[in-house]
Amino acid sequence: MTNQFLHTDQEQRSSVIYSTSMGKGGLFVPADYIGSNRNDTIIDETEDDEGTSSASDHLNNSNVNNLEDNGEMEFLLGNEDDNQNNNRYHYESINEAQENHRNSIAEQQQTGSRVSALGRRSRANSMCKSLIDEERDLLIDNKLLPDTGEHRSRANSIVESMYGNIEPTDIDVASDIITTWNDAIDSGKPIQSSFKRETQVISFNALPLIFTFILQNSLSLASIFSVSHLGTKELGGVTLGSMTANITGLAAIQGLCTCLDTLCAQAYGAKNYHLVGVLIQRCAAITILAFLPIMYIWWSWSETILSWMIPERELCVLAARYLRVTALGVPGFVLFECGKRFLQCQGIFHASTIILFVCAPLNALMNYIFVWNKTIGIGYLGAPLSVAIDYWLMAIGLMLYTIFTSHSSKPMKCWNGIIKRRQIFKNWKKMLGLALPGIIMVEAEFLGFEILTIFASHISTDALAAQSIVSTIASLAYQVPFSISVSTSTRVANLIGASLYKSCIITCKVSLLLSFVCSSFNMMIIVTFRYQIAKLFSNESDVVDLVISTLPILAFMQLFDAFNASTAGCLRGQGRQKIGGYINLFAFYCIGIPMSYMLTFAFNMGVGGLWFGITCALVMMSICQGYAVFHGDWKQILHAAKIRNSEGARVN
Template sequence: MSKQFNYTTSERRSSVVYSTSIGKGGLYTPADYIPTDEEENVFRELQDEEISEYPDGEENERDLEDNPLLDTHNSHDSSHLRATSEDYTTDANYGSVRPNGLVRSNSYNKGLLDEQRDLLIDNKLLDKSRRQPRGQLLLDEIYGTTEQTVSTSEEEVVNVWEDAVDNGKPIKSSYQREAQVLAFNALPLIFTFVLQNSLSLASIFSVSHLGTKELGGVTLGSMTANITGLAAIQGLCTCLDTLCSQAYGARNYHLVGVLIQRCAVITIIAFLPIMYIWWFWSESILATMIPERELCHLAARYLKVTSFGVPGFILFECGKRFLQCQGIFHASTIVLFVCAPLNAFMNYLFVWDKHFGIGYLGAPLSVAINYWLMAFGLLAYTLFTKNDNNPLKCWNGIVKGNQVFKNWKKMFNLALPGIIMVEAEFLGFEILTIFASHISTEALGAQSIVATIASLAYQVPFSISVSTSTRVANLVGASLIESCILSCKVSLLLSFVCSSFNMFIIFTFRSKIASLFSNESAVVELVVSTLPLLACMQIFDAFNASTAGCLRGQGRQKIGGYINLFAFYCIGIPMSNYLTFHCNLGISGLWLGISCALIAMSICQSYAVFHGDWGHIIQAAKIRNAEGR
């Protein structure tokens, strides 16, 4: 059994991936992806290039002197800084890279130590008076103080834990303990993800009362914007998840700023031809797939207005990763707490207000403005935060033009897997939208409403999934196999309880829910007839999310990714097409096909979770943790 929870960190649960997508197929996000050897090599090449930019080591030396976690008693001698990337290796405690040979102080993740303390108390190996209030952990994370030097009581926790390991004393969890931890960690995420989801919900809700065609237009426009623009942007920016985190861990703070600016410039330039297509060709391209020409016209107008806000979205995505690589995970959450209510207000103001309202185009205008507000919100946080990490240390001003236009190919090679992973899910739901458009305009409007309700209901089990992945990963790092299995079981139980509640709400209030979104009787009737199927789907949707979280915690997300892609594209979409057009089931056929995919995902992922080789899982975690030590 390992001496510490050193597989992952609890801050991961606070990371927010913003998206306006109303679809979700359970596919794995790039943030769950473990860097491959190829990605490590890309970083080493960039690291070598950056070191060559400063042959005297001045930049790195200044950064090292400012870092309290490193022993810099020899910092006056810069000769030890003239190194290649071979002198930097992975440090699992920091999730990044540290210089070999440099001495770190005894700094541990406070959240993981609190989890150790609770387990020791439950197993009567530590006195109850040592228990740390769990609310304090959340406050510490919000104010960026999760990494702290071990105090006397924390040293005692480490010593007792190591003594239990050395003497073979069993450390087991309980159903009550796992339920408490998973629920506590998931609770703040539920609020965050609901706010995140409300950004797209506001547009659908405000436009749906204008008419069926307007609802279909905003649905088609937003989905097209996602698949052709926003998804690719998110995927392209995922290269920063690896590169910036490793550069920051290597204490090469200047490189973090260079990478952020380089990625932002690349992404904006890559979007320019897409923006041109949105403006001049989108209507004719959509007309080749969508029979209703008026819907294509409305969708094209949506894309034109939204395009003005996309550069702000790009800056937000890059800025979010600029802060997250420095361990500042709550900045995007704080921004969403401000921007989500503003977005709802702007939708009302620009769509319905008698003095400022402009009707249908008010929805994309709200989206465009909101993108820029989110970018400026992160900028304001970066400039004025009092966080101990001081994010501005990674900003050394606007870089030279020759640096911005270097190594584009390397960044694209690293970002390509992320683009494919993000695009896969968006493309799947774009296909379902196209299917619905071939039924009728009313069916397309009803499909957008049902998808919005499904996405909103998914936020609770998804929050449990994120909490589960962190908890299971920590237990895997501590080699507590029995506790891992118990945590996976509790996650399924919690998901069942939450999905049962969702099922009851959707089924019982289906008529009232449908009438909230539309005044068109034909659309309301279609939504009401489909919601019972959506209610039954909640059980499998939650099981899919829970088992996916377990697989991520085990470090086996590739298996989950293969299962998801197979179930979604080989079962879900073909079944939706067959049931909708050959069995004449309408939009109910679309969701019945997706339900079949979710059932397959749940069964296959559950088997993979509980029938995996735990010895291999533990060993793989130890190997990852041992790299660079």
Template sequence: MSKQFVYTTDERRSSVIYSTSAGKGGLLIPQDYIPSSSRDTVIDELSDENIDVETGEGPGYESLLDANNSRTLQREAEQQSYGTLENEFMEASPISRRNSVSKRLVDEERDLLIDNKLLDEETHNNQGSSSSEEEQIFARAHENEDEVTEVLDTWETVLDSGKTISTTYKREIQVITYNALPLIFTFILQNSLSLASIFSVSHLGTKELGAVTLGSMTANIMGLAAIQGLCTCLDTLCSQAYGAKNYRLVGILVQRCAVITILAFLPVMYIWWSWSEFLLSAMIPEKELCYLASRYLRITALGVPGFILFECGKRFLQCQGIFHASTIVLFVCAPLNAIMNYLFVWDKRIGIGYLGAPLSVAINYWLMAFGLLLYTVSTNHETNPLKCWNGIIKKHQVFKNWRKMFNLALPGIIMVEAEFLGFEILTIFASHINTASLGAQSIVATVASFAYQVPFSISVCTSTRVANLVGASLYKSCIITCKVSLLLSFVCSSINMFIIFNFKRQIAALFSNEEEVKLLVVSALSILAIMELFDAFNASTAGCLRGQGRQKIGGYINLFAFYCIGIPMAYLLTFVFKMGINGLWTGITCALMMMSICQGYAVFHGDWEKILLAAKLRNSETAGHR
């Protein structure tokens, strides 16, 4: 099975919606830091549900046993050899084999076989020749099943015979571009939630713009980042429970995470309501900014439970292979958020000014949660997500195994908080210059975040493609993919650089009417335009490292470059050499330059034997859980 594209069959990496609300998007996806080898976690959860995994006693055990052929619940399964698992997979029925490998991955295998002239292209392009629509659907269903079987058999036969399968630059450009396009729209929609707030408030005045920046960044670092990190534990727990066909446990885990996260947030909500102005005043010299930011936090707090439910609900669906639901919800909520920002901030009849921005955010957090709920209960998706819902969780189940949940979530929390904290530090630096600099910093950060979505989408698709090629032991093709990713990133960064540099005055005018702020933004955007080149290379190389299974190397590089080079240099340039916010972005540009160089070296100078061996071990472990 190492010869199949099964290294990343769940496509989780390409479905993550991860972006800060006021800063640049995530450098690395925090879910990648959650250990995948946590079989014992599922066994512990099954034990919590009164199922004895050793004796087989307890309600629901027999159905689980049948569903998993005694593998995921019996200790003896650990002793099964990888070769035996591969043989069983090859001897399985075509339907079972088709279900164990996603259709998208089979299509990629088929295309590579066609490129290498190992399959006849015409044979796979004759769908839809039936006269009626019903006949076409029926024919396609049988053709697809036969096609999957043929592709899997051919793929195994070719590689077992020692023949070489290689990709081309054209093929990799097509695959990455095709997969990245929907992600670009998804990430931009997510990013537009914060963009609408910044855009609507920026025209009220410099203080309001600075306050919304300070408030949103504080909300990120104290609440939203920890929530996102905590919910990442569901990527492991729910996926494994669903893979074990313990559907009831999936619903319990999601509800448990939601309840614990909401309870954990209650003290934070109290701080936002009662102590936020005092705490901000200890770091920010402008008292009025602190007052306005504290009011932003109070209103935003009302929507955070909805945000928690959205994050948990998103993972509830993703573990079942439903990745598009959150995108559909955002296609509705993102425009609604923009409309609400205009109505609540500027409309003469119902507008309430500055506070309209956090109000629209809070409302949309709840709308996003209800949108996922509506999708879940009304969808006719073949997966039927409601099979994982067996009613409201019982009181005695809420706090079972919560320590295990936190242990899995801790790496995600650390990585998300690390980047949020970094941009919070930059915001604090800007606030110590003057109010206009803080407002300009928020505008430049928003532009940087928006521009980052395209290379970040390429990065996510690169990680999936590289992982699949590594899992198939095609490391030479993997090198081609990495080079193509860098090429596409260069193209995107060049376009971003051209737009930002040539339209910097127009961009500044879109966000502010005050000349001092616009001049600062125009000056900083010139530096940002240069930064785009290294930002895209950083995203691309990080995606390559994730695909190789070496994401921790990228994490260490990012933390070192950001906290040992970027932030210290930003402080020196800003306050010692008096460069203002230009110093902030010059420091970050130097950090990104270091990240790109170090990560690029790591990508193309890695030990491929170790990388392929690690992939085989992951594949054998995945097979053991099927």
């Protein structure tokens, strides 16, 4: 996990769920609803198969309480009041504990305790500018630190100090920054940001995310684009099949894996590296076993079940064929989701991006070959086959990265081999207890927009095809404001961790301004090129006409979609993501979907009615979330951040 500004211990909790859904509920990831304040259950377990003894690394000068169950030790970390009566420990082997102790003494002798602390707090955020760089820039902007070439050339290398040799000049630069910052805080000197500085930081951090999310989105885009030219029914079939796969399979898998966001991060923070590998394998095994009944239903009963909801029988047949082929790749998807979290808990966030840079173009190439190639192409089934193969390639790519990476975190230190069969189901109830909120939130996200697909299927086959195309365009346009949202949440969290709430307000305003610029650009592109965009996806004149008539509504929606993303990012950074999540659920399920149904079927507005209803929901979300962002109790927000900081320090 990455830290905030160097003088704080606040941990960033933002993470991104990779999916093929376009749902706006992704603004609030399921981990946001799984206890974000360290009051969660932490499971610690070690195997003692060879009879070796274990030693405890004492926390809070407490005594050791051993809880053993068949060689497996576990303990609970309760709330702050309970901790006064309960001892808290994490277990390490004697050799590892002694080695860590010797290294700690040597490090302090070489660099001093202050620089040692700096090293522990100096992990670079792979998606953002280094935090020490941002902290230095704020000091320079406020004329508290000279703008010298030395500070600019040496500061970036400091973030590597915890892993490599520390140069004396690095120590001097780091000490200057921390000392100057602390002196300013102690003396009450204001440290404020500016609109220019926040624009630079948010834009710089959002730029790589835009490419990442577009690549992520291209996985579904390639299938829609390749199949759309086969015919209207094929496009409807791949849309219905993808929707069913998302709701009944991929969403539940992602929800189950969200328990690792909590468990692995806490195990790694407690330096219980072996437990990280155990948890990853346990979650993967349980998830695959849980999917087996779903796979059976996909193979044997999907056509029958879909026919209960979808009037077009041929669409159900095509969707069922899509599900049978896609099922072959789902285990690979499970391994990728678990492997991604295995690396993220160690502070390696860029691995999945690297894999996507390779697998996304391969997916597009496979779609062309398997769908359209005259020699080996198989038509419609080529699209799900490409998806299934790509899932496995993503998993294999992540595995190869983990094994061969030269990253200084050395991720293989958390891998102690394949776990034993008797370990798979230990503590699975605690894991499932953390996963259930994640399943609910992910399912709510997926289900919301997929309900619109079911509505469209009851209009006509052409309407379903048009709905699929408009959804794909909306999802693609959403990637830029969503990237700004993620960048905003990180920056706001950093500033709140540093108690700079006035600068935080500036950041929120800049985020809204940038979202307006991006949404205006998206709106102009969609309106101006709506004819070309529609014809790019389909050759069917009826489908093209429906898409062209709906795109102006989608263009208008861009304004509020971007505002919704921006304000949601601000709320996440403030640590008030639950407020945004509840606003989303209320606006979407109580306003958006009911209004979409009424406008579509009662007022005969067709596909346009579906999107007009969702636009109304986004207007409500933007207004309510914007009010929550700028009218929150900043004292309470800062106080809550300090509590999280202190809890994080005690656990780590």
